[in-house]
Amino acid sequence: MRYGAAVALDGVGISVERGEMVALVGANGAGKTTLLNALSGMLVPSAGRISCSGRIAHVPEGRELFSDLNVDDNLRIGAWKATSRDPSPVYELFPQLQPLAKRRAGGLSGGEQQMVAIGRALMAKPDLLAIDELSQGLAPNIVQEISRHLVKLNLETGLAVLLVEQNARLALDLCTRAYVLETGRIVEEGPSSRLREDPAVQRAYLGGHLVS
């Protein structure tokens, strides 16, 4: 994967099994967003190929809602390629969106927008939900709340989740397994419990000696 002459991703392979929640952590500019864009077909690789099995829905960095359309329409457009356009499963998952159904998406709070973005992706009935920067700009309690809904969905429906996070601690807590991406390469991979103890990972992503 290249941008001009710069190689953004190089021979990256990751797998997320059904029912799994997997984290992808890495510093700014490591290539996490590029990887998700490649997986969801938004970017075409410069060499080699991208292969993935299963349907992926991508919750993009920065939410990318249709800000002039209302919440209902945002959700329904998420189902463009799906058979059912009924948004009620999303309202069941995030009941706080129900009263906002007719509100302009651009006017919602960050947390509400993230729920709409996740809901819109779920409308495509994916096998894998890939979320870029779940916690971006959100208060910890909102992140907790959204994460709780995601875990529940993962347990109940077996939906696979790939969580891209700046906040490595959050990501490792939520997910059973994780990949560490550095300048376009996977440098670490393993169960969250092991990565949490890894000194290199601690230094780079968990604030070093502050972690006890």
Add this chain to the structure above:
Amino acid sequence: MSAFLQYLITGIARGFLFALLATGFVVIHRVTKVVNFAQGAFAVLGGFIAYSLLRAGVPHGVSEAIAVLAAAAIGLVFGAITILGNMTPVGSLITTIGLAILSEAIAMIAWGTTPLTFSGIGGPDIQVAGVFLQTQYLLLIGVSLVVLVVLWLALDRTYVGKGMTSCASNPYAARLAGINVKRMGLLSFAIGGALGGLGGVLIMPLFPLTYDGDVSLSILGFAAAIVGGLTSPGLALVGGLVFGIAEQFVAGYWSPANESAVALGILLLLLLWQARRHRSEEIA
């Protein structure tokens, strides 16, 4: 009194022409964010094609229908040139101006420089409150009204219409959802072409068109579209009627020479008003 009515009815008819063009601007802008200054060219080319078909003996109705389809096809080609190259918005705007100039050249070579007209559907003139009206006026108003309302509902109320709108709102997210954004853009250009062509074939029996008539049509259509912020088909219709009626009253009671000056003056005020509204929305 009858002069007043005459101007009013003529103005309404012109207003629907502008509204058709304005809706072309709106549809294309809502899907692609492009301001298509070749909009008036669709009307001129559509009208001229109908003129040639009628002269070749093709019956009324069929000629007009073929001309509208041809205008849609021209719209598709213009759309392909404008949006498939991933140009910046300014690049696309310049491209549409270039295409308008190209169409004028083609129209001049193929049809010459004299104003062209053809007789509309026959039918006796009807008398309304002391004014004689050609049936063509009613045809223009009736057909435009139906087309505009249907299109308006289709854009605002249907799923495909919302999908089209989402393309301009956030093309990246629209692609993520699986929408073929380019194809939607091409569709909008084809619709814009058909709307322009329809305006051309309906107006030509009442007001002859010249090969370079597209410029003033584009400006007035754009002005009407600006009333609805380039996004609302309903307000574009209102805008079209305002400009059509204003044009006929200025021409009738004052002087036809002042028509465009007044129209451009109103356009300027509208643009200033829009700019103010945008600014206060940003602050709000």
